[in-house]
Amino acid sequence: MKPPNRPLFTEDSAERDAARVRAVLAGDRDAFEQLVEAYEQVSVGTAYRLLNNSDDAREVAQEAFLKAYRSLDRLKDPRRFGPWLLRIVSNLSLNVRRSRRAGIVSLDAQTGSDGATDSRETATSTPDPGQEVEGRELLRRIEAALEQLPEKQRLALILFTVEEWPQKDIAQLLECSLETVKWNVFRARQRLREILGDELMEARPGA
Numbered sequence: 001m002k003p004p005n006r007p008l009f010t011e012d013s014a015e016r017d018a019a020r021v022r023a024v025l026a027g028d029r030d031a032f033e034q035l036v037e038a039y040e041q042v043s044v045g046t047a048y049r050l051l052n053n054s055d056d057a058r059e060v061a062q063e064a065f066l067k068a069y070r071s072l073d074r075l076k077d078p079r080r081f082g083p084w085l086l087r088i089v090s091n092l093s094l095n096v097r098r099s100r101r102a103g104i105v106s107l108d109a110q111t112g113s114d115g116a117t118d119s120r121e122t123a124t125s126t127p128d129p130g131q132e133v134e135g136r137e138l139l140r141r142i143e144a145a146l147e148q149l150p151e152k153q154r155l156a157l158i159l160f161t162v163e164e165w166p167q168k169d170i171a172q173l174l175e176c177s178l179e180t181v182k183w184n185v186f187r188a189r190q191r192l193r194e195i196l197g198d199e200l201m202e203a204r205p206g207a
Contacts, residue, residue, distance in 0.1 A: 021078035
């Protein structure tokens with residue numbers, strides 16, 4: 001459920017979205033359906049990566065579109081509909097995470113940038129029940145550590161290292177500079193190492 005490895009938000013998409021937003025505000029409901037079609041896949045994919053649950057992801061995406069529709073007249077810049085919508089998706093997903101304590105399956109990139117093996121592959125290729133229990137416990141601790149990160153650091157880390165969003169898109173989503181995105185990812189990784197210490201290093205294959 002990853003978005004294409006290309007910019008999500010371009011000048012063309014901004015103009016397209018702005019025209020559709022204006023049409024919706026003028027009473028054209030079909031124009032909003034076009035916005036839904038344009039952003040449904042990436043909305044569900046983003047929510048899924050934050051929640052690791054397909055049903056929850058679809059529910060969050062639907063709620064995000066409904067919230068966007070109801071708040072569309074408060075969107076100051078119609079050209080920014082895409083980043084605005086996905087910020088709603090991200091915030092709703094984080095709310096669900098906090099309330100349901102949902103886990104994130106793919107955490108390999110969050111442990112660093114050394115190409116660690118996906119945790120799902122490790123779990124399925126290791127039949128030892130003891131190791132599986134240890135793996136689940138480590139994921140629980142990583143999840144708890146992620147909750148301690150500031151919101152923008154957590155979002156930047158997950159969207160960049162797990163969802164593989166282009167940093168430019170993350171900058172638009174978080175309404176910050178590209179350098180700020182890089183700093184947030186760096187600080188998030190650094191903070192995870194500080195919280196988890198040796199456990200994080202031991203979790204990497206070949207460490």
